[in-house]
Amino acid sequence: MGLVTGACLAEAGHEVICTDIDAERIAKLRAGQVPIYEHHLDQILVSAGNAGKISYTADAGEAIRFGEAIFICVGTPPRPDGSADLSAIDHVAQQIAAEARSSKLVIEKSTVPARTGIELQRALTAYSRGGNGFRVASNPEFLREGTAVEDFFHPDRVVVGVEDHAAAEQLHEIYRPILERKFSCPVHSGKCPDNKAEFLVTTISSAELIKHASNSFLALKISYANAVSDLCEKLGANVEEVTHAMGLDPRIGTQFLRAGLGFGGFCFPKDIQAFISLAATVGVDFEILKAAERVNRQRIDRFLEKISKALWVVKGKRVAILGLAFKANTDDIRFAPALEVMRRLLQEGAEVHACDPQALEKAMNQFPLAHFHEDPYQALQGAHAALICTEWEQYKKLDWEKAGKAMARKLIVDGRNLYSPATLRELGFEYVSFGRE
Ligand code: UGA
Numbered sequence: 001m002g003l004v005t006g007a008c009l010a011e012a013g014h015e016v017i018c019t020d021i022d023a024e025r026i027a028k029l030r031a032g033q034v035p036i037y038e039h040h041l042d043q044i045l046v047s048a049g050n051a052g053k054i055s056y057t058a059d060a061g062e063a064i065r066f067g068e069a070i071f072i073c074v075g076t077p078p079r080p081d082g083s084a085d086l087s088a089i090d091h092v093a094q095q096i097a098a099e100a101r102s103s104k105l106v107i108e109k110s111t112v113p114a115r116t117g118i119e120l121q122r123a124l125t126a127y128s129r130g131g132n133g134f135r136v137a138s139n140p141e142f143l144r145e146g147t148a149v150e151d152f153f154h155p156d157r158v159v160v161g162v163e164d165h166a167a168a169e170q171l172h173e174i175y176r177p178i179l180e181r182k183f184s185c186p187v188h189s190g191k192c193p194d195n196k197a198e199f200l201v202t203t204i205s206s207a208e209l210i211k212h213a214s215n216s217f218l219a220l221k222i223s224y225a226n227a228v229s230d231l232c233e234k235l236g237a238n239v240e241e242v243t244h245a246m247g248l249d250p251r252i253g254t255q256f257l258r259a260g261l262g263f264g265g266f267c268f269p270k271d272i273q274a275f276i277s278l279a280a281t282v283g284v285d286f287e288i289l290k291a292a293e294r295v296n297r298q299r300i301d302r303f304l305e306k307i308s309k310a311l312w313v314v315k316g317k318r319v320a321i322l323g324l325a326f327k328a329n330t331d332d333i334r335f336a337p338a339l340e341v342m343r344r345l346l347q348e349g350a351e352v353h354a355c356d357p358q359a360l361e362k363a364m365n366q367f368p369l370a371h372f373h374e375d376p377y378q379a380l381q382g383a384h385a386a387l388i389c390t391e392w393e394q395y396k397k398l399d400w401e402k403a404g405k406a407m408a409r410k411l412i413v414d415g416r417n418l419y420s421p422a423t424l425r426e427l428g429f430e431y432v433s434f435g436r437e
Contacts, residue, residue: 001143002073003029005109007041008152010048011186012177018056019063026058037331037358040149044186060092061099069105069174070096071139075266076110082273083281084113093120096134097127105170108138111211111271113278117161117204137162137171138204140211145265146329153178153185155197161207168201175199212278215271216289221256222263223292226299229259229435239435240417259434261341261389261415262299264326266334269296300340303387306432307345307413311385315349318408320383322376322398323390323416324356324363331358337415338389339363342370355379357394377403384409391416400427 003018010016020026025035032049034042048054057063064070074088089110096106106124108117117138124134138161143151158179160171176182179199185192202210229239239259247254263269272293279286311317326336333339336359345352352370354363360372373379376395380386380403388395396418404410404427412424414433424431 001141001145001148002071002109003036004038004041004143004148004152005071005073005141006054007044007048008149008178009174010051010054011044012153013182014053014174015067016048016054017063017066018054019058019060021060023058026056029056038148039146039329040187044149047186060095064096064099064104065101067104069107069170071107071109073109076112076270076274077266078270078273081277083277084111084270084274086112086116086119089116089120090123093123094127097124097131100128100134103133103135105167106134106136107171108136108208109141111140111215111267111274112138112208113212113274114205114208116208121163135164135167136204137167138207139171140207142211142214145332146327150187153187154193154195156195157198157200159200159202159207159210161202161204163204172199212271212275215267216275216292218256219263219268219272219296220289220292222258222268223295225257225259226262226434227295230302232435233437236437237435238437242435258391258417260299260417261303261337261434262296264335264337265332269293269335300337300344302434303337303341303413303415304344307385307387310411310413310430310432314345316351317384318351318353318382319345319385319387320376320379320407321345321352321354321387321389322356322379322395323388323392324354325359325390325392328390328392329358331362333359333362333366336390339366341387341389341415342367346370353379353381353383356390357392377406381406383407385411385413388412388414388416388418391418400424400429404429 006016006018028035034045072089072092074092076084076086079085089112108120117136121136140159142155158175160168162168179197225243228242232239232242243257246252247257272289276286276289308314321338321342324333324336324338326332326334342352342354346369353373354370355373355376360374364372376398410429412429412431417433417436421431421433421436
Protein backbone atom coordinates (compact mmCIF):
# COMPACT_ATOMS: atom_id res chain seq x y z
CA MET A 1 0.00 0.00 0.00
CA GLY A 2 3.04 2.26 -0.15
CA LEU A 3 2.11 3.34 -3.64
CA VAL A 4 -1.42 4.24 -2.54
CA THR A 5 -0.01 6.29 0.34
CA GLY A 6 2.44 8.07 -1.94
CA ALA A 7 -0.15 8.72 -4.62
CA CYS A 8 -2.78 10.00 -2.19
CA LEU A 9 -0.33 12.27 -0.36
CA ALA A 10 0.76 13.68 -3.73
CA GLU A 11 -2.87 14.15 -4.78
CA ALA A 12 -3.42 15.99 -1.48
CA GLY A 13 -0.74 18.48 -2.57
CA HIS A 14 2.54 17.19 -1.11
CA GLU A 15 5.77 16.64 -3.03
CA VAL A 16 6.32 12.88 -3.03
CA ILE A 17 9.08 10.62 -4.31
CA CYS A 18 8.62 6.84 -4.24
CA THR A 19 11.37 4.26 -4.22
CA ASP A 20 11.36 0.47 -4.25
CA ILE A 21 13.95 -2.28 -4.12
CA ASP A 22 12.37 -3.61 -7.34
CA ALA A 23 13.85 -1.44 -10.12
CA GLU A 24 11.47 -2.95 -12.68
CA ARG A 25 8.50 -1.72 -10.67
CA ILE A 26 9.96 1.80 -10.64
CA ALA A 27 10.60 1.64 -14.39
CA LYS A 28 6.96 0.65 -14.96
CA LEU A 29 5.71 3.52 -12.82
CA ARG A 30 7.93 5.94 -14.68
CA ALA A 31 6.48 4.63 -17.93
CA GLY A 32 2.98 5.37 -16.63
CA GLN A 33 2.05 1.76 -15.82
CA VAL A 34 0.36 0.83 -12.54
CA PRO A 35 1.83 -2.40 -11.15
CA ILE A 36 -1.19 -3.31 -8.95
CA TYR A 37 -4.93 -3.30 -9.50
CA GLU A 38 -6.44 -0.81 -7.08
CA HIS A 39 -9.57 1.18 -7.82
CA HIS A 40 -8.86 4.89 -8.64
CA LEU A 41 -5.10 4.48 -8.25
CA ASP A 42 -4.36 4.89 -11.97
CA GLN A 43 -6.45 8.04 -12.06
CA ILE A 44 -4.70 9.76 -9.15
CA LEU A 45 -1.25 8.69 -10.32
CA VAL A 46 -1.95 10.45 -13.59
CA SER A 47 -3.32 13.60 -11.97
CA ALA A 48 -0.54 13.80 -9.34
CA GLY A 49 2.01 13.08 -12.08
CA ASN A 50 0.61 15.81 -14.32
CA ALA A 51 0.74 18.25 -11.41
CA GLY A 52 4.41 17.34 -10.95
CA LYS A 53 3.75 16.18 -7.38
CA ILE A 54 4.94 12.58 -7.64
CA SER A 55 8.11 11.04 -9.01
CA TYR A 56 9.86 7.67 -8.79
CA THR A 57 13.43 6.59 -8.35
CA ALA A 58 15.25 3.28 -8.04
CA ASP A 59 17.96 5.15 -6.14
CA ALA A 60 17.02 4.85 -2.47
CA GLY A 61 19.61 7.51 -1.56
CA GLU A 62 17.91 10.07 -3.78
CA ALA A 63 14.53 9.30 -2.21
CA ILE A 64 15.94 9.46 1.32
CA ARG A 65 17.54 12.87 0.74
CA PHE A 66 14.43 14.24 -0.97
CA GLY A 67 12.09 15.12 1.87
CA GLU A 68 11.69 15.88 5.55
CA ALA A 69 9.49 12.86 6.25
CA ILE A 70 10.10 9.27 5.16
CA PHE A 71 7.27 6.72 5.21
CA ILE A 72 8.47 3.12 5.48
CA CYS A 73 5.91 0.92 3.71
CA VAL A 74 7.90 -2.29 3.21
CA GLY A 75 6.46 -5.76 3.72
CA THR A 76 6.57 -7.56 7.06
CA PRO A 77 5.84 -11.15 5.98
CA PRO A 78 5.34 -13.98 8.44
CA ARG A 79 8.31 -16.09 9.53
CA PRO A 80 7.80 -19.86 9.90
CA ASP A 81 6.92 -19.39 13.61
CA GLY A 82 4.26 -16.76 12.78
CA SER A 83 6.22 -13.75 14.05
CA ALA A 84 6.74 -10.80 11.70
CA ASP A 85 9.91 -10.71 9.62
CA LEU A 86 11.27 -7.20 10.16
CA SER A 87 14.39 -7.56 8.02
CA ALA A 88 13.07 -5.19 5.33
CA ILE A 89 12.55 -2.48 7.99
CA ASP A 90 16.06 -3.05 9.29
CA HIS A 91 17.42 -2.82 5.75
CA VAL A 92 15.64 0.51 5.18
CA ALA A 93 16.96 1.80 8.52
CA GLN A 94 20.51 1.05 7.35
CA GLN A 95 19.86 2.83 4.07
CA ILE A 96 18.39 5.88 5.78
CA ALA A 97 21.29 6.11 8.22
CA ALA A 98 23.80 5.81 5.39
CA GLU A 99 22.13 8.14 2.88
CA ALA A 100 20.45 10.93 4.87
CA ARG A 101 22.27 14.26 5.06
CA SER A 102 19.83 16.01 7.38
CA SER A 103 17.37 15.29 10.19
CA LYS A 104 14.34 13.23 9.15
CA LEU A 105 11.06 12.09 10.61
CA VAL A 106 10.98 8.35 9.90
CA ILE A 107 7.43 7.01 9.93
CA GLU A 108 6.50 3.35 10.13
CA LYS A 109 3.48 2.63 7.95
CA SER A 110 4.13 -1.08 7.63
CA THR A 111 2.22 -3.27 10.07
CA VAL A 112 4.71 -4.07 12.81
CA PRO A 113 4.62 -5.58 16.29
CA ALA A 114 4.57 -3.19 19.24
CA ARG A 115 8.02 -1.88 20.23
CA THR A 116 9.34 -1.98 16.65
CA GLY A 117 9.45 1.82 16.71
CA ILE A 118 11.70 1.76 19.75
CA GLU A 119 14.00 -0.73 18.02
CA LEU A 120 13.93 1.34 14.84
CA GLN A 121 14.95 4.46 16.77
CA ARG A 122 17.80 2.51 18.40
CA ALA A 123 18.90 1.09 15.04
CA LEU A 124 18.86 4.48 13.30
CA THR A 125 20.94 6.01 16.08
CA ALA A 126 23.39 3.10 16.04
CA TYR A 127 23.71 2.88 12.24
CA SER A 128 24.28 6.64 11.95
CA ARG A 129 26.61 6.63 14.96
CA GLY A 130 24.35 9.08 16.74
CA GLY A 131 24.28 11.47 13.80
CA ASN A 132 21.50 13.32 12.01
CA GLY A 133 18.93 13.33 14.82
CA PHE A 134 16.38 10.91 13.38
CA ARG A 135 12.96 10.88 14.98
CA VAL A 136 10.64 7.91 14.67
CA ALA A 137 6.84 7.85 14.52
CA SER A 138 4.24 5.18 13.89
CA ASN A 139 1.33 5.91 11.57
CA PRO A 140 -0.56 2.66 10.96
CA GLU A 141 -2.74 2.46 7.89
CA PHE A 142 -6.26 1.11 7.89
CA LEU A 143 -6.67 0.81 4.13
CA ARG A 144 -8.59 -2.09 2.65
CA GLU A 145 -7.45 -3.50 -0.67
CA GLY A 146 -9.89 -2.54 -3.39
CA THR A 147 -11.08 0.60 -1.58
CA ALA A 148 -7.67 1.82 -0.41
CA VAL A 149 -7.83 5.18 -2.18
CA GLU A 150 -11.28 5.94 -0.83
CA ASP A 151 -10.20 4.82 2.65
CA PHE A 152 -7.15 7.08 2.49
CA PHE A 153 -9.18 10.17 1.69
CA HIS A 154 -11.97 9.30 4.12
CA PRO A 155 -10.37 7.71 7.16
CA ASP A 156 -12.30 7.08 10.39
CA ARG A 157 -9.18 7.95 12.31
CA VAL A 158 -5.60 8.97 11.69
CA VAL A 159 -3.40 7.48 14.39
CA VAL A 160 0.06 8.84 15.03
CA GLY A 161 2.37 7.35 17.62
CA VAL A 162 5.08 9.81 18.53
CA GLU A 163 7.67 10.59 21.14
CA ASP A 164 7.60 14.36 20.86
CA HIS A 165 5.13 17.11 20.12
CA ALA A 166 7.03 18.28 17.02
CA ALA A 167 6.55 14.91 15.32
CA ALA A 168 2.80 15.03 16.02
CA GLU A 169 2.67 18.56 14.55
CA GLN A 170 4.57 17.49 11.46
CA LEU A 171 2.23 14.54 10.89
CA HIS A 172 -0.81 16.72 11.48
CA GLU A 173 0.51 19.05 8.80
CA ILE A 174 0.96 16.14 6.41
CA TYR A 175 -2.62 14.98 6.99
CA ARG A 176 -4.15 18.48 7.19
CA PRO A 177 -5.57 18.44 3.62
CA ILE A 178 -7.33 15.16 4.39
CA LEU A 179 -8.47 16.09 7.90
CA GLU A 180 -9.74 19.48 6.77
CA ARG A 181 -10.96 18.35 3.33
CA LYS A 182 -8.91 21.08 1.70
CA PHE A 183 -9.14 19.59 -1.78
CA SER A 184 -11.64 17.80 -3.95
CA CYS A 185 -11.42 14.05 -3.44
CA PRO A 186 -11.09 12.27 -6.78
CA VAL A 187 -13.18 9.30 -5.63
CA HIS A 188 -16.47 11.13 -5.08
CA SER A 189 -15.92 14.05 -7.48
CA GLY A 190 -16.99 16.73 -5.03
CA LYS A 191 -19.76 14.73 -3.32
CA CYS A 192 -17.81 13.30 -0.40
CA PRO A 193 -19.53 11.79 2.63
CA ASP A 194 -19.08 14.22 5.49
CA ASN A 195 -17.67 12.03 8.21
CA LYS A 196 -14.75 13.72 9.97
CA ALA A 197 -11.68 11.76 10.89
CA GLU A 198 -10.27 11.93 14.38
CA PHE A 199 -6.55 12.70 14.64
CA LEU A 200 -5.27 10.61 17.52
CA VAL A 201 -1.87 11.16 19.07
CA THR A 202 -0.57 8.19 21.07
CA THR A 203 2.69 6.63 22.13
CA ILE A 204 4.53 4.70 19.43
CA SER A 205 3.81 1.34 21.06
CA SER A 206 0.09 2.14 21.37
CA ALA A 207 -0.11 3.10 17.69
CA GLU A 208 1.56 -0.17 16.72
CA LEU A 209 -0.78 -2.10 18.97
CA ILE A 210 -3.88 -0.31 17.64
CA LYS A 211 -3.19 -1.71 14.18
CA HIS A 212 -2.70 -5.33 15.27
CA ALA A 213 -5.56 -5.15 17.75
CA SER A 214 -7.92 -3.74 15.09
CA ASN A 215 -7.10 -6.30 12.41
CA SER A 216 -7.20 -9.18 14.88
CA PHE A 217 -10.57 -8.04 16.21
CA LEU A 218 -12.02 -7.94 12.70
CA ALA A 219 -10.62 -11.42 12.01
CA LEU A 220 -12.12 -12.58 15.30
CA LYS A 221 -15.48 -11.18 14.26
CA ILE A 222 -15.39 -13.14 10.99
CA SER A 223 -14.45 -16.36 12.79
CA TYR A 224 -17.23 -15.78 15.27
CA ALA A 225 -19.73 -15.47 12.41
CA ASN A 226 -18.31 -18.65 10.91
CA ALA A 227 -18.65 -20.57 14.17
CA VAL A 228 -22.26 -19.34 14.44
CA SER A 229 -22.74 -20.46 10.83
CA ASP A 230 -21.62 -24.01 11.69
CA LEU A 231 -24.10 -24.01 14.53
CA CYS A 232 -26.87 -22.74 12.24
CA GLU A 233 -26.26 -25.68 9.91
CA LYS A 234 -26.60 -28.16 12.75
CA LEU A 235 -29.72 -26.51 14.17
CA GLY A 236 -31.49 -25.66 10.92
CA ALA A 237 -31.21 -21.87 11.42
CA ASN A 238 -30.16 -19.29 8.84
CA VAL A 239 -26.85 -17.53 9.54
CA GLU A 240 -27.79 -14.46 7.55
CA GLU A 241 -30.95 -13.92 9.56
CA VAL A 242 -28.94 -14.36 12.75
CA THR A 243 -25.97 -12.11 11.89
CA HIS A 244 -28.18 -9.43 10.35
CA ALA A 245 -30.26 -9.15 13.51
CA MET A 246 -27.13 -9.26 15.68
CA GLY A 247 -25.51 -6.51 13.65
CA LEU A 248 -28.40 -4.11 14.08
CA ASP A 249 -27.22 -3.66 17.64
CA PRO A 250 -24.79 -0.74 17.15
CA ARG A 251 -22.48 -2.27 19.73
CA ILE A 252 -22.01 -5.19 17.34
CA GLY A 253 -22.45 -3.65 13.88
CA THR A 254 -23.37 -5.45 10.67
CA GLN A 255 -19.95 -5.48 8.99
CA PHE A 256 -17.50 -8.39 8.98
CA LEU A 257 -20.12 -10.94 9.94
CA ARG A 258 -20.27 -12.61 6.53
CA ALA A 259 -19.90 -16.36 6.95
CA GLY A 260 -18.22 -18.52 4.33
CA LEU A 261 -14.75 -19.52 3.27
CA GLY A 262 -13.12 -17.25 5.82
CA PHE A 263 -10.50 -14.54 5.70
CA GLY A 264 -7.41 -14.50 3.53
CA GLY A 265 -5.09 -11.87 2.12
CA PHE A 266 -1.78 -10.53 3.24
CA CYS A 267 -3.12 -8.82 6.35
CA PHE A 268 -5.47 -10.80 8.60
CA PRO A 269 -3.80 -14.24 8.44
CA LYS A 270 -0.32 -12.87 9.10
CA ASP A 271 -1.36 -10.11 11.51
CA ILE A 272 -3.32 -12.44 13.74
CA GLN A 273 -0.31 -14.77 13.86
CA ALA A 274 2.10 -11.95 14.55
CA PHE A 275 -0.15 -10.68 17.35
CA ILE A 276 -0.34 -14.14 18.95
CA SER A 277 3.42 -14.42 18.62
CA LEU A 278 4.05 -10.93 20.08
CA ALA A 279 1.79 -11.74 23.03
CA ALA A 280 3.69 -14.98 23.64
CA THR A 281 6.99 -13.11 23.85
CA VAL A 282 5.65 -11.22 26.87
CA GLY A 283 4.02 -14.27 28.45
CA VAL A 284 0.44 -13.64 27.32
CA ASP A 285 -1.38 -16.64 25.83
CA PHE A 286 -3.77 -15.05 23.31
CA GLU A 287 -6.05 -18.07 23.29
CA ILE A 288 -9.04 -16.29 21.81
CA LEU A 289 -7.05 -15.39 18.69
CA LYS A 290 -5.67 -18.90 18.39
CA ALA A 291 -9.26 -20.14 18.32
CA ALA A 292 -10.18 -17.56 15.66
CA GLU A 293 -7.28 -18.71 13.54
CA ARG A 294 -8.24 -22.36 13.97
CA VAL A 295 -11.87 -21.66 12.98
CA ASN A 296 -10.57 -19.87 9.89
CA ARG A 297 -8.31 -22.75 8.86
CA GLN A 298 -11.23 -25.15 9.20
CA ARG A 299 -13.32 -23.18 6.72
CA ILE A 300 -11.49 -24.74 3.81
CA ASP A 301 -11.96 -28.24 5.26
CA ARG A 302 -15.67 -27.52 5.65
CA PHE A 303 -15.89 -26.27 2.07
CA LEU A 304 -14.13 -29.35 0.74
CA GLU A 305 -16.37 -31.59 2.83
CA LYS A 306 -19.39 -29.91 1.24
CA ILE A 307 -17.90 -30.45 -2.22
CA SER A 308 -17.09 -34.12 -1.54
CA LYS A 309 -20.51 -34.77 -0.03
CA ALA A 310 -22.25 -33.22 -3.03
CA LEU A 311 -20.06 -34.77 -5.72
CA TRP A 312 -19.61 -38.16 -3.98
CA VAL A 313 -16.44 -38.90 -6.00
CA VAL A 314 -14.19 -35.92 -6.66
CA LYS A 315 -11.55 -37.69 -8.73
CA GLY A 316 -12.05 -37.12 -12.45
CA LYS A 317 -14.77 -34.49 -11.96
CA ARG A 318 -14.57 -31.21 -13.80
CA VAL A 319 -15.03 -28.35 -11.33
CA ALA A 320 -15.20 -24.61 -12.01
CA ILE A 321 -13.71 -22.25 -9.44
CA LEU A 322 -15.25 -18.80 -9.64
CA GLY A 323 -12.90 -16.32 -8.00
CA LEU A 324 -9.24 -16.66 -7.06
CA ALA A 325 -8.50 -13.31 -5.39
CA PHE A 326 -8.73 -13.32 -1.58
CA LYS A 327 -11.66 -10.94 -1.88
CA ALA A 328 -13.43 -8.96 -4.60
CA ASN A 329 -11.98 -5.88 -6.32
CA THR A 330 -8.35 -6.89 -6.03
CA ASP A 331 -5.90 -9.02 -8.00
CA ASP A 332 -4.22 -10.12 -4.77
CA ILE A 333 -4.08 -13.89 -4.29
CA ARG A 334 -1.81 -13.99 -1.26
CA PHE A 335 -3.27 -16.41 1.32
CA ALA A 336 -6.43 -16.58 -0.79
CA PRO A 337 -8.69 -19.44 0.36
CA ALA A 338 -9.45 -20.23 -3.31
CA LEU A 339 -5.85 -21.27 -3.93
CA GLU A 340 -5.86 -23.81 -1.12
CA VAL A 341 -9.20 -25.13 -2.39
CA MET A 342 -7.71 -25.45 -5.88
CA ARG A 343 -4.53 -27.12 -4.60
CA ARG A 344 -6.48 -29.74 -2.65
CA LEU A 345 -8.92 -30.46 -5.47
CA LEU A 346 -6.05 -30.98 -7.90
CA GLN A 347 -4.45 -33.28 -5.36
CA GLU A 348 -7.66 -35.31 -5.25
CA GLY A 349 -7.60 -35.66 -9.02
CA ALA A 350 -10.28 -33.16 -10.04
CA GLU A 351 -10.02 -31.29 -13.35
CA VAL A 352 -9.99 -27.68 -12.25
CA HIS A 353 -11.17 -24.79 -14.45
CA ALA A 354 -10.68 -21.45 -12.72
CA CYS A 355 -11.63 -17.89 -13.52
CA ASP A 356 -11.26 -14.47 -11.94
CA PRO A 357 -11.75 -10.97 -13.33
CA GLN A 358 -8.36 -9.71 -12.13
CA ALA A 359 -6.19 -12.40 -10.57
CA LEU A 360 -5.78 -14.93 -13.41
CA GLU A 361 -2.30 -13.93 -14.40
CA LYS A 362 -0.94 -14.19 -10.88
CA ALA A 363 -2.54 -17.60 -10.25
CA MET A 364 -1.58 -19.18 -13.58
CA ASN A 365 2.11 -19.48 -12.77
CA GLN A 366 1.43 -21.30 -9.53
CA PHE A 367 -0.90 -23.98 -10.94
CA PRO A 368 0.40 -25.49 -14.18
CA LEU A 369 -2.12 -28.35 -13.90
CA ALA A 370 -5.23 -26.16 -13.73
CA HIS A 371 -7.09 -24.55 -16.63
CA PHE A 372 -7.78 -20.83 -16.60
CA HIS A 373 -10.54 -18.84 -18.30
CA GLU A 374 -11.39 -15.18 -18.46
CA ASP A 375 -15.03 -15.93 -19.17
CA PRO A 376 -16.89 -17.63 -16.28
CA TYR A 377 -19.26 -19.30 -18.74
CA GLN A 378 -16.29 -21.03 -20.35
CA ALA A 379 -15.04 -22.19 -16.97
CA LEU A 380 -18.52 -23.58 -16.28
CA GLN A 381 -18.78 -25.42 -19.62
CA GLY A 382 -19.18 -29.13 -18.88
CA ALA A 383 -18.55 -28.62 -15.15
CA HIS A 384 -19.92 -31.03 -12.56
CA ALA A 385 -19.85 -28.26 -9.96
CA ALA A 386 -19.45 -24.49 -9.70
CA LEU A 387 -17.46 -23.45 -6.65
CA ILE A 388 -17.82 -19.82 -5.57
CA CYS A 389 -14.67 -18.65 -3.80
CA THR A 390 -14.66 -14.83 -4.20
CA GLU A 391 -17.55 -12.42 -3.84
CA TRP A 392 -17.07 -10.64 -7.20
CA GLU A 393 -20.03 -8.52 -8.34
CA GLN A 394 -19.73 -10.15 -11.80
CA TYR A 395 -20.45 -13.54 -10.25
CA LYS A 396 -23.38 -12.21 -8.24
CA LYS A 397 -24.93 -11.16 -11.52
CA LEU A 398 -24.15 -14.34 -13.45
CA ASP A 399 -26.94 -15.71 -15.66
CA TRP A 400 -27.35 -19.12 -14.01
CA GLU A 401 -30.04 -20.18 -16.43
CA LYS A 402 -27.50 -19.85 -19.25
CA ALA A 403 -24.66 -21.35 -17.16
CA GLY A 404 -26.83 -24.28 -16.04
CA LYS A 405 -27.39 -25.31 -19.67
CA ALA A 406 -23.64 -25.51 -20.23
CA MET A 407 -22.85 -27.45 -17.05
CA ALA A 408 -22.69 -31.24 -16.86
CA ARG A 409 -24.41 -31.14 -13.49
CA LYS A 410 -26.35 -28.23 -12.02
CA LEU A 411 -24.50 -28.04 -8.72
CA ILE A 412 -23.24 -24.91 -6.96
CA VAL A 413 -21.16 -24.98 -3.79
CA ASP A 414 -21.11 -21.38 -2.66
CA GLY A 415 -18.26 -20.40 -0.35
CA ARG A 416 -19.41 -16.79 -0.10
CA ASN A 417 -23.20 -17.11 0.24
CA LEU A 418 -23.70 -15.00 -2.88
CA TYR A 419 -27.12 -16.26 -3.93
CA SER A 420 -30.56 -16.90 -2.61
CA PRO A 421 -30.94 -20.67 -2.11
CA ALA A 422 -34.61 -20.49 -3.16
CA THR A 423 -33.84 -18.74 -6.47
CA LEU A 424 -31.11 -21.19 -7.43
CA ARG A 425 -33.28 -24.18 -6.53
CA GLU A 426 -36.12 -22.77 -8.63
CA LEU A 427 -33.66 -22.78 -11.54
CA GLY A 428 -33.12 -26.50 -10.90
CA PHE A 429 -29.75 -26.26 -9.14
CA GLU A 430 -28.51 -28.31 -6.23
CA TYR A 431 -27.27 -25.45 -4.08
CA VAL A 432 -24.99 -25.75 -1.04
CA SER A 433 -23.78 -22.74 0.96
CA PHE A 434 -22.66 -21.89 4.51
CA GLY A 435 -25.05 -21.73 7.46
CA ARG A 436 -28.21 -21.84 5.36
CA GLU A 437 -30.43 -24.66 4.20
C1 UGA B 1 -7.73 -5.48 6.15
C2 UGA B 1 -8.45 -4.46 7.03
O1 UGA B 1 -9.86 -4.51 6.78
C3 UGA B 1 -7.93 -3.05 6.79
O2 UGA B 1 -8.56 -2.14 7.69
C4 UGA B 1 -6.41 -3.05 7.01
O3 UGA B 1 -5.85 -1.76 6.76
C5 UGA B 1 -5.76 -4.05 6.07
O4 UGA B 1 -6.31 -5.36 6.34
C6 UGA B 1 -4.27 -4.03 6.30
O5 UGA B 1 -3.84 -4.42 7.38
O6 UGA B 1 -3.53 -3.55 5.44
P1 UGA B 1 -7.95 -6.26 3.59
O7 UGA B 1 -6.92 -7.29 3.91
O8 UGA B 1 -7.81 -5.45 2.36
O9 UGA B 1 -8.06 -5.19 4.78
O10 UGA B 1 -9.32 -7.04 3.47
P2 UGA B 1 -10.73 -7.08 4.23
O11 UGA B 1 -11.74 -6.35 3.47
O12 UGA B 1 -10.58 -6.73 5.65
O13 UGA B 1 -11.06 -8.65 4.09
C7 UGA B 1 -10.16 -9.63 4.61
C8 UGA B 1 -10.69 -11.02 4.38
O14 UGA B 1 -11.82 -11.28 5.19
C9 UGA B 1 -11.13 -11.32 2.93
O15 UGA B 1 -10.66 -12.60 2.58
C10 UGA B 1 -12.65 -11.32 3.02
O16 UGA B 1 -13.25 -12.15 2.04
C11 UGA B 1 -12.86 -11.86 4.42
N1 UGA B 1 -14.15 -11.46 5.02
C12 UGA B 1 -14.42 -10.15 5.25
C13 UGA B 1 -15.05 -12.44 5.40
O17 UGA B 1 -14.81 -13.66 5.21
N2 UGA B 1 -16.22 -12.06 5.97
C14 UGA B 1 -16.53 -10.76 6.21
O18 UGA B 1 -17.62 -10.49 6.76
C15 UGA B 1 -15.61 -9.78 5.82
